Amino acid sequence: MTHRTTSPFTRTRSDFRGLIGLGDFADSAEWAPIRAAQLSAAGRLAWIVFVVNLAGVALVTMLFRHDLPAAILLPWAGLAIGLSAAIAIRRMAGRNHSRITATAARLRESALEGLLLALFWVVPALGFVPQVDPLTGQTFWLVLAVQMMTAAFALSAVPLAAIAFIGVTGAAAAASLLLSAQDVLGGTMVFVTLLSLVASLERGRMMVRLRASEIALSERDETVSLLLGEFEEAEADWLWEIDAQRRVVRAGPRLARTFGLDPAAINGTSFLALLAGPTWESGNVAAGLRDLAEKLKRRDSFRDLLLPVYAQGQEFWWEISASPRFDENGQCIGFRGVGSDVTEARRSADKINRMARxxxxxxxxxxxxxxxxxxxxxxxxxxxxxxxxxxxxxxxxxxxxxxxxxxxxxxxxxxxxxxxxxxxxxxxxxxxxxxxxxxxxxxxxxxxxxxxxxxxxxxxxxxxxxxxxxxxxxxxxxxxxxxxxxxxxxxxxxxxxxxxxxxxxxxxxxxxxxxxxEPQLHAAAEERRVLEIALRSALKNDQLHLLYQPVVDAGTGALKGFEALLRWTHPEFGVISPAKFVPLAEDARLIAPIGEWVLRTACNEAAKWKDDIRVAVNVSPEQLHSPNFVNMVAQTLAQSGLSADRLELEVTESVFLREGTGTVQVLDRLIDLGVRLSLDDFGTGYSPLGNLSRTRFSTIKIDRAFVQDAARNVREAVAIVRAVVALADSLGMATTAEGVESEEEHLMIQRLGCTRAQGYFFGRPLPVEEARGLATGDRASRAA
Incomplete structure (x- = not known):
């Protein structure tokens, strides 16, 4: 259902064309009730027009009875009276059919009626007056002026009829007077004509405005009635009223049903006690109820005051608004307000609040x-x-x-x-x-x-x-x-x-x-933050470099390759340990660009070595999980000219923790390129023995902790090294012992069957120039 909130006549009520029933919008629905009111008013005043016309015809007949023959005067009088009576009867009968709505055509028909009446009065003005003496003529002009003023009053409801009657009769009278050289009377008649027209139109405009206001008020009353009806039917809100002692004076049915009482039974009870329910006696009332009591005490208006209400063993949430009422002496006689049941909204809000927290x-x-x-x-x-x-x-x-x-x-x-x-x-x-x-x-x-x-x-x-x-x-x-x-x-x-x-x-x-x-943790965190900022620009500022640690044959000591080791030298902080900045690079997601730089640099360098010397590069799990990693490796090999079988990528056991990312498939694609794979720090992590059978590793690297413990004859370490070597042999893999630092450790890994070794005993990590010298054969004898 829709309700009109503003009058449709706000724009049109003062429009002249709409007033007289002409114009593009004259037939609009907005003007229909206004036109009905105009025609109805004209019908109510039709008898005045008839009576005045009847009196005027009688006076004219009496004035001209001695100067004009009856054969002329009486037919005119009879037709004039008959026409006036017909118009009056038609107007009075039509008003009952136009109370609600009327067309613009009916309004325009009134112009014909006014014109016909005017023509009957034009006849004596132009035809009778010139034949009589001046005194009789002046009396006639007075009668005609009365007719025009009557028309200005009685026909103002239908302005088009008034214009037709007043305009035609006034013009005829003025013309007759001016032609007979009665300039003063002619001018007077022109003035009377204009004055009558203005008075008629203004009165018609006022009638239209008054009717428009009545219609607007009627629509507003209808809208309010509809809203109140919907309000009562919805039963969403209720009205209440209390006296100065806060006793209920009037309670709506909704309020009564909530408390399970008859509306009459609520009247006279304490409003606050009614709302508080069982908490009233204990005094443990809700904060919202205390706020309500304070506002009633101060006689303040309030809106949307939220408070819990206990009735029939249930808790409700209400929002109430009210204003104080005063008598003629300014004394407060109570409050009148409205209440809304917002229990469901409150529950929804509580649910949303819980979901948010x-x-x-x-x-x-x-x-x-x-x-x-x-x-x-x-x-x-x-x-x-x-x-x-x-x-x-x-x-x-x-x-x-x-x-x-x-x-x-x-x-x-x-x-x-x-x-x-x-x-x-x-x-x-x-x-x-x-x-x-x-x-x-x-x-x-x-x-x-x-x-x-x-x-x-x-x-x-x-x-x-x-x-x-x-x-x-x-x-x-x-x-x-x-x-x-x-x-x-x-x-x-x-x-x-x-x-x-x-x-x-x-x-x-x-x-x-x-x-x-501990307070020093903040210092460590700040150091980590500063290092991360510095690390982000280390690659761009050429602060990173590679060292190459020799990897030799465990039996002969012959050079087999190098492991590329990343180092960082900061101009302010100096040499920073990989154990500190590599985890930082992984956390800051910088390991991918740094790892790519390491791979490209190592491959470009290894391409300058002998063809049987390999280079090993550590790869982080984050690099392997990148979808572009395999393509990057292939591109690097192509650009550097390094044979794929001379590149060995070292991965740790942790790469298998994210099997859903397709790690095994990535490793298989790398092997398909011809790249060798090495499993680093085997046995220190998650022991994925099943993954060894699924992935074609070429080498297993034994962590230095096991090598050093085995050299000290720690039974568990010796057993682990021996088991790893046996497992690698059975799978066709080589073994590389890390961290060999003494002759004793070297002899031990030889006895246990390790294939390769690396550590300080065979050489510390070397700068690129020294490593190149070994790899190109210039210092091969020293490596042996």
């Missing part, structure tokens, strides 16, 4: 609510001189579960972790999920440091126990970072930052432990 997977508070709770805990601790604690928990080895078993299993594992955390922490704090595999614990009371440390140990031990998920037995761990406020931060952001630094230290130490924040 709780994690959908685990049901734990999310980062937003954690921040709010931590901020409140810090503020409370500062107020009372206490301490607030914050733990940041990161799961160890969770990524391997996600990558190998899929996200659905990972999600169910996170739910199990959240359950264990809630049971451990209990009522001592709030457990939340920051995102991914990161959780947090907010501890409002963190006075006892020993208790906090014990809680961290309990969390690590509990989360490290095995999980049974979808018939999989899963083992993960946890690392924890702890910060205490206000010592480690006076805001939630600062405390979270401090706990994050402590967690980073725990992860950097291998995981499975906890660390509390």
């Amino acid at each position: 709780y994690d959908t997977l685990t049901g734990l508070p999310n980062r937003l609510l954690i921040n709010e709770t931590l901020a409140a805990a810090i503020a409370e601790s500062e107020k009372w001189g206490g301490r607030a604690g914050f733990m940041m928990i990161d799961l160890d080895r969770f990524k391997a579960v996600n990558d190998t078993l899929g996200h659905p299993v990972g999600d169910r594992l996170l739910s199990r972790v959240s359950g264990r955390l809630k049971r451990i922490v209990g009522d001592t704090g709030m457990v939340g999920r920051l995102g991914g595999d990161e959780f947090a614990v907010v501890l409002p009371d963190a006075w006892d440091s020993a208790r906090i440390d014990q809680l961290a140990r309990t969390i690590i031990d509990a989360l490290s126990r095995p999980y049974e998920v979808d018939q999989h037995t899963l083992y993960i761990g946890a690392s924890v970072g702890i910060a205490i406020g206000p010592r480690d931060g006076r805001t939630a952001e600062m405390l979270i930052r401090s706990a994050d630094l402590a967690l980073y230290r725990s992860k950097d130490a291998g995981g499975g432990i906890f660390h509390a924040y």
Whole structure:
């Protein structure tokens, strides 16, 4: 349903063409009720026109009875009276058919009626007056003036008829007077004519405006009635009224039904007690109700005041608005207002609020609510001189579960972790999920440091126990970072930052432990930030270079190749250890461009060596997961001219943790190019023995820790080296022992059957010029 809110006559009510029934929009629906009002008014005044015309005809007949023959005068009088009567009857009968709407054609028909009446009065003005004496003529002009003024009043509702009658009769009278040299009377008649026309049009305009206002008010009343009807039918809101003592004077049916009472029974009861329900007696009323009582006390108007209402064992949420009422003496006699039931909207808002502050997977508070709770805990601790604690928990080895078993299993594992955390922490704090595999614990009371440390140990031990998920037995761990406020931060952001630094230290130490924040961690973090900024420009500023460590035959000591080792020398910080900047490059996603530079540089250099000398280049997992890596390797070999079988790419066991990315397929494509693959640091990571059979590695590199322990006759190390050599032999792979630094270690790897060796015993990493000298044969004897 639609409702008109503004009058359709605002634009047209004063338009002259619409007033007289002419113009392009005269037949528009907007003017239809106005035209009906015009014709109806003309019908009501038709008897006046008839009476005045009848009196005028009688007077003229009496005036001219001695000067004109009856054969002329009486027919004129009879026709004039008959015409006036016919027009009056037609007007009076037609008004009942035009109350609501009328066409512009009917309005224009009135011009013909006015014209016919005028023509009957033109006859005596032009034909009778010249034949009588001046005194009789002057009397006639007076009668005609009365006719014109009557028409200006009675025909103003239909201006076109008034114009026709007044204009024609006035013009005829003025012409007759001016032709008979009665200039003064002629001028007077012109003035009377114009005055009558103006008066008629103005009165017609006022009538139209008045009717337009009445129609607008009627439409407004109709709209209000419709809205009130819809309002009552919808039962969404209700009206209420109270007296100065806050007793209900009038209550709508909606209000009564809510409380299960008859509307008459509510009248006279306390409005506040009615809304408070069972909380009224205990005095434990809601804050919104207290606000309402205060506003009623101060006699203030209010809008959309939200308050809970208890009725029939249920809780409702209402919004009420009201204004005070005053008597003629300015005394407040109560309030009158409206109430709305917003219970469903409130529930929806609560649901949205929960979704915004709780994690959908685990049901734990999310980062937003954690921040709010931590901020409140810090503020409370500062107020009372206490301490607030914050733990940041990161799961160890969770990524391997996600990558190998899929996200659905990972999600169910996170739910199990959240359950264990809630049971451990209990009522001592709030457990939340920051995102991914990161959780947090907010501890409002963190006075006892020993208790906090014990809680961290309990969390690590509990989360490290095995999980049974979808018939999989899963083992993960946890690392924890702890910060205490206000010592480690006076805001939630600062405390979270401090706990994050402590967690980073725990992860950097291998995981499975906890660390509390220490001020020097900020210094380490700042150093890391500065190094990352410097590393981003190191490649462009030519600060990176390669060293080449010889790889020899374990039996003869003959040079077989070099391993390219990346080094960084900063003009301000000096030589920076690869153990520091390589992990930084991986975290900052700089390893791909740096790794490409290393590969191109090493291949360009190796192309200058003897054809039987190979170059080994370390490749990070991030490079292998790039879709363009194989194409980049092929392009590098083509541009450098290096034979593919002289390039050996070294990968670590961690590349197999993301099988979904197609690592094995990438390795197979590299082998198809003719490139050799070497599995670095075998046995120190995840022992993917199945992957050895699926991927055609050419070499397995034995970590230096096993080599050194085996040289000291550590039984476990000797067994591992012997097993690796046997496994490589069975798969047709070579073995390279890393970190050989003494003759004793060299002899040991020979006995155990290693194929190749590298380490300080055979040569330290060499600058490019020295390595080139060895590789081209200029210093081959020294290598032997």
